[in-house]
Amino acid sequence: MNNEKIHIKEKIGYGLGDTASNLFFQSFMLFLLYFYTDVFGIPAAAAGTMFLVTRIWDSVNDPLMGILSDRTNTKWGKFRPYILWLAIPFGIIGVLTFTTPDWSVASKIVYAYITYTLMMMVYTAINIPYSALMGVVSSNPIQRTSFSQYRFIFAFAGAFIVQGITLPLVQQFGGNDDSVVIAEQVQNEIVITEKGTGTSKIELEATVPGEEPVEGKISLCVLTPEMFAEADTTSGLLTLQKGFEKKTVIVADYIEGVDLGKAQLKVSVVNERKGFMWAMVVMATLAVIMFLITFATTKERVQPAKEQKTSLKDDIKDLAANKPWWILFVLGIFTLSYVSVRNGAIMYYFKYYVGNDALASGFMIAGTIATIASITLTEWLSKTFGKKRAYIYSMILTSVLTVAFYFVGKDDIIAMFVLQVLISFVFGPTAPLVFAMYTDAADYSEWKTGRRATGLVMSASTMAQKFGWTIGGALAGWLLAAFGFKANVEQADGALTGIQLMMSLIPAAGSVLAAIFMLFYKLDEKFLGEVEQELKLRRVKD
Template sequence: MTNPVTKLPLREKLAYGCGDFASCLFWASFSNFLLLFYTDVFGITAAAAGLMFMLTRIWDGVNDPIMGIIADRTQTRWGKFRPWILWGCVPFGLMGVLLFTTPSLGMTGRLVWAYLTYNLMMMLYTAVNIPYTALLGVITPDPVERTRVSSIKFVFAFGAGLVIKMTLPYMIDGFGGAANPQRGWSLSFIVVAAVAVGFFLVTFFGTRERVAPPPEQKTSIGRDLKDLFRNGPWLILLGTTLTFILFISTRLTITAHYLKYFVGPQMVQLPWQDAPRLCEFKDLWAAFGVAGDAGSIVGVLGVGWFAARVGKKTAFLLLIAASAACNAVYFWLPAHAVGLIFAFQFLGNVAGGPLAVLLWAMYADTADYSEWKNGRRATGLVFSASTMSQKFGWAVCGLVAGSMLSATGFVPNIAQSPTVLRSLVLLMSLIPAALGALALVVACFYPLTDRRVGEIEAELRARRAREGATPA
């Protein structure tokens, strides 16, 4: 039963979720559309963009634990993590606009601009998102409530993806049209940035931090790192996260290219239409994203019920197996099977959407495990070192996707060769499915059952009560 002291009001859960809505307006744009923007609008090659993704995300991944260490040592009247949301949200929004702005420069100048803006954007993303993510571990000490908060967080996250995929293609077309797509992208992200800043401020003003480190804990980066790498459950989750991110990001990175060049314009008749109509790339792009995020939201809304009955670990294993199977099906789907392409997008995301919910709830459990085992707590470091593995996963998939397309002869905005089309199909199907299977194998070794987490939390609650570390 949830301790009434640690039960959060719905308004605070929703305020916390607003932060992921803000972050994911941009993260959904990066993961789904950035490669397409760079190759088809900004004007650099797929290989150059893939190399930049790898280098930037490796550097960005290194920044994550640094930011976690800084956040753990921040002392303000607002807490450790919330103030970074306030300080970083406006620079974050401004840099997001510059990232999607195409300067009037030659190829070398554009490449320099791309490296500068992408690196600075990801550093600002880290400065805001690492503290925001770590806030999940201190907003309440109750593991059941954390799972509920994590579910709401990801409803907002997938909601942001839904909004971006439904509106961005049409905003770009409305602001710039075919004649000036560069203007369309830049103006669209002024709107996106303004909305993101507003939602970040809701999170800052609407949440509280309730879990503090033990009062006698001394600051020591070396000890924090030593504790982290002695945390066996966290190490297993780290490996699971890396393979899981490779699973989802390989497909996301290439989805727009798959729809534009493999599926292409299609005559589609919806059940409520009297006759087929032509669906162009922007229509497919928006509708495919909506189908995926709608499926994710359905899955996230049901994951709390499912995990409560089978446990977080078992739920993760079953769901990732189902999601990987749905991905594999794309290898056999022809371009004209639009109905099946959309159906498996929805079903795959019903299974795949809740996976991140479960992972982040389990990371919060490993922070409790470390405090229980070592008598010390470094929540920011636990979460930031975990997001580092995500960045490395995105780095690898960006390089692989860009290099694979360039090696097979990809040239933007023309009909592609059968070799390129086969590469797109593999990157949408069997390659991510194999990575999903690998993530499943690694996750099998995770040792913290829900029963064990409950025992650890009960011991910690008694310890904190004695030491006065958790304010009501």
């Protein structure tokens, strides 16, 4: 195979592009629904419908962007220009998505539809070319696997950043802000006085004398001014915790006079509207800088044959006949569904099954660190076993460990964390392996048809990602309802068992199916070596 040398600086520069993308993609996955319902004041049902409608259009939009980028020709190449042109719009629209004008509920919903749709469109417009760029940085499959490895190391670094700094930034930018409400302690009451418009979160910390270390925190969300007097306090629970024993006191139904008995109180206000907006300004600034570094440090080395025809009909026909592409497309849906169901269950697992939701953040971060560590082995796994076998082995181990999670008791905290680290470690390489395989599918299509449509082929990666995200997210909600889950109450045994299943056996079914499906993928390393050599000869003749 081609022993082309590419400097590590270019691979790091390419990887930073996925860090930039994930600063918003992960923010959407972790915080956007909460932001819409609790901060912006949109009904949950309306937000859910909006996600479904906009994601369906967004998934269809992916191949259109692939077709457009394949037909782009500039002095910078086909795909890099979009990273340059769209970096700043990406950041601006990302901030607007987390901005909250003081409008009526109906107007807010319209605003959310517009900004979220625009955000997903610009995300597609910059990420399809970004993904396609990996297919043309080198003609060598091993080099492309190396690029994919760097890409996903930096992608999960983005996830780590979002998990670690978003809420502290919200607290920092929105903390001690009395522009919306004033919250004061008057003896054993918290008196909340309306001052401005919008929403703020009231945080109460309480300690009980003589029972150290007993401490709890609650958050009461003050809604828009017209709803102020009837503010919903169903989440207003004061939890006093000592070890794993909990005592819960329901606060008064009217939040202007909260009697917390003998507890010593500390009250603060967090203007989450302001906090989230400025937190996203930080994310957007970082994303723009990283995208510009990606543009400046990468190079397109693989070009289609000069006489290649670019008929849209032929491109779609070629794609429809590309069996490896279809296999990878379905695998992407299985993989993201696995991630969506399992990750979507984490908060419920720790809040209701374990009884300590404070452990959830550490649980997720431990998994992310293990994932980043394992992705560094992707290139070695590809060289040692080949991409196909490495993927199958990783998915089999993932399935076994995920099934084992079902048998962990609610007090076995160490076992939970150990299994999470192991699952994340063996699952981590599967994403960069599959994305590298997409570039192989583009080579296969060119070898078979004489035409190359890298952007269209790579559009399947993000399209499958979004379909899996949508299906997995919907499935998680449907499963909770089917198991009898009810928010903010003690769960019945059936609901607790269901939450366990969502962390174990149910996602394991998806990983097993993915491993089985990969058996039908025929592009092994020997065959790809022959394809690479023949394509190289064709390009020399051209």
